[in-house]
Amino acid sequence: MSQPRSSYAVGTGLFIVLGFAALAYLATQTSSVANVHQGDSYTLDTQFTNIGQLKERAPVKIAGVRVGQVKSITLTPGHEVADVKLSIDKTYDKIPQDSVATIFTSGLLGDQYVGIQYGSAKQVVAAGGTLSRTKSTEPLEEMLGKFFGAGSVVDNVGGSYMVKADFSNVGALSVGAPVKMAGVVIGSVQSVHADPVKLNAQVVLAIDKRYNAIPDDSSAAVFTSGLIGTQYVAIQPGGSPDALKDGDEMILTQSAMQLEDLIGKFLVNGSPNDKKDAGNGKSSDTPAGKH
């Protein structure tokens, strides 16, 4: 007679195997397990003054190759440095004692990782030993913040007075965008429209009455907060004894910069530690906050 039972069993078995194969594929090939070394590892202690966005299980790399992961991040009370334990694969047990552990960011927006640059000492750091030479993270926000002078505190704007400014290019500046001085919001953009005669953009800034002593030779610039944030107007105080009044026009302006050019130059020109002037030269002004 017919024996359907065995064929069902075989088919069902195949189905279960396929399902588990898919699970194994998901778990090992598309997840972070793919990055985790299953082999033996040893622990190294390091200390950083600032770990930025570093997380546990973040990769540890030598020459860009993953050799382990961050085991734990702790902060001892009373200390102002973070203790970071690195778990490193046993295969890589010849790390010189004077090697430098640095916190890097993968790409512009990526996660952070610990990179170890080999030193030249003959002595090898032992398991459980300490890498004393470390370089902490320089948060990208700080860098960019310095660079662009962006603040983020928004004040309530009370009574205000109007100041006009002409820009050759306002980028994506919109009505309502903040006006900042030294990174602090002091007003907002009242209107943006093109001047039919001068063929440029005329921006009306509403500035809080409290800030009534802004020198009339101050400059206005269109900046971007953060990398992909909104644009705002930054006011760079000048040295004139006379203050801006309602209806005045600001003469010195700096138009919106091409962010792509800027970052391109910035990244190509060297490490973040290079205090290099990266203004794009459209105006003689240096960007706000940069001295």
Add this chain to the structure above:
Amino acid sequence: MTQPDRQPPDDSTLVRIRGLTTVLNGKTIFDALDLDIPRGKITAIMGPSGTGKTTLLKHITGQMRPDAGEIRVNGENVADMSREQLYKMREGIGYLFQNSALLTDFDVFENVAFPLRQHTQLPEVLIRNLVLLKLQAVGLRGAAGLMPNELSGGMARRVALARAIVFDPMLILYDEPFVGLDPVALNQVLKLIRTLNQTLGITSVLVAHELEAVKQIAEHVFLIANGKVVAQGDPKTIANDGSPWTRQFFGGEADGPVPFQYPAGDYAEALGFSGAAK
């Protein structure tokens, strides 16, 4: 085959029903019904549609519990049984459903083998032989490989019968076994019921309307109406006993104790002639 000898001594009654009372959805189906089914005979239960003949079978198998009264099958009260006891008892009862109720997932062979596979750990060879034996008995050994949807109504009923007897039960309940069969198939089923009863000594209870068929095989007939047994006896005497019930039922009159009209309010009133009615 696996039937232990459960017969209590000196008892010719296999199923004894006393004071059976059942109320379904507010309607009284049985009202203190008393009924004895003799061992080793073919008993027919007849009655107008809706008198609960199928319900009575369900009571005997314990699928429905009565509101009052007792049903003793082989001396044990079905109403008091636990699920395990019920299942144990049902292994000794065959039940032929009106629409055969073959499992559509399995072919004829597996349908007949189903009770064996569920309740025994017999080797495959033995199962095969037993199933073929039963299929041979109903004349369908050649149809073993067919699926239920390939069978005619009569064939399906015979397969169901083979399944019902695969455990050699002490009792078979037939729920309307002749409905929807052509004369040939009807006679085949009739012959099977009689053969099974005579050769294996299986007590048979059949619920049926077909007077001619029942007269041919039944040794005892119960006529049930209004929740009570209104007449009983062997088919010939009962047909001639002259009570209004038997006259209407066996004579096939449209009106009588079984009313033509379903109970309703005053007709004239329903038509809006309430004034005229008064």
Add this chain to the structure above:
Amino acid sequence: MNVREPQRNNVVTQSLAQIGACGLFLVTLLAAIPRSFRYVRETIRQLWFVGAMSLTIIMVCGLFVGMVLMLQLYHVLSIFGGTSASGMVVALSVYRELGPVVTALLFAGRAGTSITAEIGLMRATDQIDAMEMMAVDPIAYVATPRFLAGLIAMPLLCCVFCAMAVLGGHLVGVTWLGIDNGTFWSNMTAEVDVHTDIVNGVLLKSLAFGAVVSLIAVFQGFTTPPTSEGVAYATTRTVVASSIAILALDFVLTAFLM
């Protein structure tokens, strides 16, 4: 087995009665699990019908979901110059949401309806009563194996769905749109976490959905009036109730697991 249809008072009491009956039915089902161990073969057979027979639709749909997701994401992410992250976003959205939810919806449509219709028909043709008469517990033999099969099949199907979606994303992203193969995988492996995404997302959610869908399907099959209209009505209800339950449960699970 004779569950009477609840009184048609109004939608709320009716739904509540259904939910309550469904809960009680779940208890019956679970209580029958020890008794259904002897019907392991039946569970395997049901796993074949419920799981293996659903593979084709799950695989095809998974592939297309991955492909269309990649296409959409690529165009949105290209605005921010983040196309390299699209593989990762495909994987995360499929693992956490789309995989379990879409698989469960397809499962309800493909397997749930057939379970309901099959049980409904078995009741209509007295097969369930016949089992009772053959001393075979229909709950242990019919209901629980189907429930267990659904419970086992769903996570497996969901894994297959997710794997196919990632492959679909790879197909469109790498082969067609030209995302670098290494970038595609490295971004994915960097962000997908086994615990939060695969265990909590794929497995736990699909297990819960599998339980809910097969419970509803079996329940509807067992409680529907055993007539043609009853069965037709019950299959519709299976799809509607399952879909609502899946999406509502998804919200609850996401809130708890994230």
